[in-house]
Amino acid sequence: MKQQGLTLDQDTLTDTEGASSLLAIPVATLIKWRSTGEVRIPYVRIGRQIKYRTRDLKAFIETSTIK
Secondary structure (H helix, E strand, O other): OOOOOOOOOOOOOOHHHHHHHHHHHOHHHHHHHHHHOOOOOOOEEEOOOEEEHHHHHHHHHHOOOOO
């Protein structure tokens, strides 16, 4: 599901594809991280769907930034 105009400045839910796009990493990487716990990005499970909060993605970027 492509969400038009999705940005990290919004506080919204997005699917794995949207999160992948915002983080500029492959969908498969997010799926692997989620299943192995190798990298922990908070997510929401709604039934069988996985959603990411854009504020959590932004926080992940901030904590992963090496200054």
